Structures are given as structure tokens and as C-alpha cells.
Amino acid sequence: MxxxxxxxxxxxxxxxxxxxxxxxxxxxxxxxxxxxxxxxxxxxxxxxxxxxxxxxxxxxxxxxxxxxxxxxxxxxxxxxxxxxxxxxxxxxxxxxxxxxxxxxxxxxxxxxxxFPSIPETQNCTEITIPSKKLQAALEACLYCCSADETKLILTGVHFQLQGENWSCASTDGHRLALVSSKLEGNYSPISFTVPRRSLTELGKILSTTTENSSCTLKVGNNTVQFILPNAELTSRLLEGEFPHINHLIPKSFANELIVERKGMEIILKRISHFAEKKHKIVKILWEVNDQQATLITGNTDIGDAVDSLLIKTQTSHRRKYRYWAKQRLSTRSTQAHLNR
Missing domain, CATH: 3.10.150.10 (DNA Polymerase III, subunit A, domain 2)
Structure with a gap:
């Protein structure tokens, strides 16, 4: 050579x-x-x-x-x-x-x-997704994948396609992320789960693509290929049945609270130093009548912190309630919609 x-x-x-x-x-x-x-x-x-x-x-x-x-x-x-x-x-x-x-x-x-040969995807279904749309979906889902390898199917992101509708979801049993959008074309129903590590590496490649580029997926029985202009990633698929996440998301809510995202992020960063290191729990008191959210955390060894921010409400029942939340996710589940 x-x-x-x-x-x-x-x-x-x-x-x-x-x-x-x-x-x-x-x-x-x-x-x-x-x-x-x-x-x-x-x-x-x-x-x-x-x-x-x-x-x-x-x-x-x-x-x-x-x-x-x-x-x-x-x-x-x-x-x-x-x-x-x-x-x-x-x-x-x-x-x-x-x-x-x-x-x-x-x-x-x-x-x-x-050197081992790359497995060929046989009898595959081809799907085309804009690169930046796929990148945004992975950024919204990957953090919710489980890091516990014993949970198997929960260590990946679950993709579903039917007709022009496309979605991907992840959960670790405590948090849930769902992204949904529409694609050009009419696809037969298909679903598959890709390991987190494979998609993490795919995300790095997608970050280098141009705005108008597309990613072609070739989905087989055991493998999936992500084909980009100058790179290809081939991954095995996870086996097992992914949880029916649509059944886990409530169809209606007693309270709808609107929080300024940047303000919430700043407060969480400010008080996170006082949270207990292992679980990083933050207590949130939603004072609906006063339109205020109060965040409380503490560690008996180092101290505690309290902070608050204004909220907007769209409620059918105005009342005061509280619950415990992970520092990184301040609601029990998150649904993101990409309509680009």
C-alpha cells in the first residue's frame, strides 16, 4: 500500500x-x-x-x-x-x-x-432522517438511558416509525424522555432499540455534519446501520420488549405550570453544591396561589440552601403541593416535540 x-x-x-x-x-x-x-x-x-x-x-x-x-x-x-x-x-x-x-x-x-468483518444488514428497512433532527433527538433522549447493564433494554433508545410519524424514547425507570416528529415518506410499522454507547458515538459524528445533510438508517433483525456522507456506524440492536411509554404519560393534568427554563437551570446549579452527593435530591414546593416555586436542598454535613422563582399557572384546581425530584430533572417525565 x-x-x-x-x-x-x-x-x-x-x-x-x-x-x-x-x-x-x-x-x-x-x-x-x-x-x-x-x-x-x-x-x-x-x-x-x-x-x-x-x-x-x-x-x-x-x-x-x-x-x-x-x-x-x-x-x-x-x-x-x-x-x-x-x-x-x-x-x-x-x-x-x-x-x-x-x-x-x-x-x-x-x-x-x-480483523473482524462488519456485519451486513440483511433484509433491511431503509429510513431517511435529517441529520440535525436526529442529533437533536439523541441529545433529548440519551441522558435518560439507564447506566445499569442488568436492565438490558433500558440501556438504549427505542425508535418507533409508522406512516410519517417517528419517535424515540428512553427511560431508566425513574425518568422518561420522548421525542416525536414527522418524516417525509410513508413507512410500515417498525420499532427497534439501539444501545446508548452506539448512539453516543453517532451523536459525535452527527455534530460534524452540515445543516442540510441526511442520515440513512438500514434496520435489520439484529443490526442497524447509520449511513452518513463520510461515515457509517453499525450497531447491534438490543433484544427485549421496551416499556409501553405512551401508557405512562398522563393524558390530562390537574395543574399545568410554566417555568422559565434558564432561570430553573441557574437555581439548580446554584444550590446543587448543597445537595446530598449520591442522590442529589432537590425538594420543590409549588406554591400555585402565589405563583412561585421554592427549591430546597441540604446535607447535614455541609449545610442547606433555599431559592425560588416565579411560575405561570394554567390550573383547574389551585392548591399547594410538593414532591421530590432529581436535580437534573425537575418533573417526573419530559416530552419534547421536534417540529422542524
């Missing part, structure tokens, strides 16, 4: 692909990136931990096609510390030599034939 590329292009490819690698790979080859150079002038870099795979590509000057598997951390650290400019890369017998303006370095690689 022999090619010429720029330091910035190669560094960007490596930075994206290495996010698919586990911090503690179970096999040495899983700590490597597979680098392929094609006769068509396409440079491809792949990283995987067997559950999620990230593939990135770029057009560059290929002099000789080939493939090599190189240690991800060593390669990324090496390229990131090179000066900007052109790099000449030559691979012979699993050894990669990178020549730059002031010198060169040599990296000994592994056997590319030992």
Missing part, C-alpha cells in the same frame, strides 16, 4: 473511527484500526469492538492499493503530533512507514485478516 494524504484528513479519519474501539479490548486486534486504500482513490478507516463499528472514508491520492491493521492509540497519537502538511504512507509486510516534512516513523501492525 502506498498513498499521499494530508495530516488533517488522516487525523480526522482516525479520530472518528477510533471511537468504535473499546477502552479495554478483549483481543489485541480489536485495539487496532483497519486501514484500506482502494484503486478508486478512497481511503477507509474502520474501528470496532464487535458491538459497534465505525467506518470513515475520504478521497485521497492512492498510488498502490492495500490494507493494514495498526494499533489505534499509537497511530492516532503519532498523526496528531505531526505538523500540518502532506504525509507519505507506505506499507510493506505489515509495517507502516509515515514520512513527513522533517522525518519519518515506523509502526509495526497486526494481521489484517484477523
Amino acid at each position: 502506498k498513498l499521499t494524504t494530508t495530516q488533517s484528513v488522516l487525523a480526522e479519519l482516525l479520530e472518528t473511527a477510533k471511537n468504535g474501539i473499546s477502552t479495554r479490548p478483549v483481543d489485541p486486534i480489536l485495539g487496532s484500526l483497519l486501514i484500506e486504500a482502494s484503486d478508486e482513490g478512497r481511503l477507509t478507516v474502520i474501528g470496532t469492538d464487535l458491538n459497534v463499528s465505525i467506518k470513515t472514508t475520504a478521497i485521497t491520492h492512492i498510488l498502490q492499493a492495500g490494507v493494514v491493521a495498526l494499533n489505534a492509540k499509537l497511530l492516532a497519537d503519532t498523526v496528531n503530533n505531526l505538523g500540518s502538511g502532506e504525509l507519505d504512507i507506505e506499507v510493506s509486510e505489515r509495517t507502516c512507514v509515515i514520512s513527513h516534512s522533517t522525518g519519518k516513523c515506523r509502526i509495526v501492525g497486526g494481521n489484517p485478516e484477523d
Whole structure:
């Protein structure tokens, strides 16, 4: 393999692909990136931990096609510390030599034939979602996924499509987030759950996309592919039945309270230092008649804090009530609607 590329292009490819690698790979080859150079002038870099795979590509000057598997951390650290400019890369017998303006370095690689292949999605359903709409949906849902791996299905985000309606939801058993929107097209009913880690890495890729770009989803029985202009992410799907969240959200409420979001965030940050460190519980007293919310928290070892802000009410019964809430989520459930 022999090619010429720029330091910035190669560094960007490596930075994206290495996010698919586990911090503690179970096999040495899983700590490597597979680098392929094609006769068509396409440079491809792949990283995987067997559950999620990230593939990135770029057009560059290929002099000789080939493939090599190189240690991800060593390669990324090496390229990131090179000066900007052109790099000449030559691979012979699993050894990669990178020549730059002031010198060169040599990296000994592994056997590319030992690198696992990315699973192909068979009998798939294709869905097209605007990249920025998908990014916004993930930002609204990912924080509600459970971090407890024993909860299995709750460690992911659940997608549902029917006709032109699309939604994704997550819950850890205490909090719930739901995002709904409409798409162009008419899709047959389909639902699937994607692990949080896969979507976290997808979110990083989506943040680099342009405003008008789209993401194509290929959903199979066990895997899903997210295809973007210069990157592809393949993930396994979680098995099991996701909770029927629509049954958990009340259809009507005795009180509707409107809170200025920024003001609530500022108060929570201000008093959070006094909250008990493990559970971070904040007590909220909703004084409906006075149109005021009072936030109270404390720790017997360090002290306590009280703060308040004005609220607007749309109520059928005006009364005073209180409940306990997590610091990060001040209501029992949140529903976000993206109508872009």
C-alpha cells in the first residue's frame, strides 16, 4: 500500500473511527484500526469492538492499493503530533512507514485478516432522517438511558416509525424522555432499540455534519446501520420488549405550570453544591396561589440552601403541593416535540 494524504484528513479519519474501539479490548486486534486504500482513490478507516463499528472514508491520492491493521492509540497519537502538511504512507509486510516534512516513523501492525468483518444488514428497512433532527433527538433522549447493564433494554433508545410519524424514547425507570416528529415518506410499522454507547458515538459524528445533510438508517433483525456522507456506524440492536411509554404519560393534568427554563437551570446549579452527593435530591414546593416555586436542598454535613422563582399557572384546581425530584430533572417525565 502506498498513498499521499494530508495530516488533517488522516487525523480526522482516525479520530472518528477510533471511537468504535473499546477502552479495554478483549483481543489485541480489536485495539487496532483497519486501514484500506482502494484503486478508486478512497481511503477507509474502520474501528470496532464487535458491538459497534465505525467506518470513515475520504478521497485521497492512492498510488498502490492495500490494507493494514495498526494499533489505534499509537497511530492516532503519532498523526496528531505531526505538523500540518502532506504525509507519505507506505506499507510493506505489515509495517507502516509515515514520512513527513522533517522525518519519518515506523509502526509495526497486526494481521489484517484477523480483523473482524462488519456485519451486513440483511433484509433491511431503509429510513431517511435529517441529520440535525436526529442529533437533536439523541441529545433529548440519551441522558435518560439507564447506566445499569442488568436492565438490558433500558440501556438504549427505542425508535418507533409508522406512516410519517417517528419517535424515540428512553427511560431508566425513574425518568422518561420522548421525542416525536414527522418524516417525509410513508413507512410500515417498525420499532427497534439501539444501545446508548452506539448512539453516543453517532451523536459525535452527527455534530460534524452540515445543516442540510441526511442520515440513512438500514434496520435489520439484529443490526442497524447509520449511513452518513463520510461515515457509517453499525450497531447491534438490543433484544427485549421496551416499556409501553405512551401508557405512562398522563393524558390530562390537574395543574399545568410554566417555568422559565434558564432561570430553573441557574437555581439548580446554584444550590446543587448543597445537595446530598449520591442522590442529589432537590425538594420543590409549588406554591400555585402565589405563583412561585421554592427549591430546597441540604446535607447535614455541609449545610442547606433555599431559592425560588416565579411560575405561570394554567390550573383547574389551585392548591399547594410538593414532591421530590432529581436535580437534573425537575418533573417526573419530559416530552419534547421536534417540529422542524
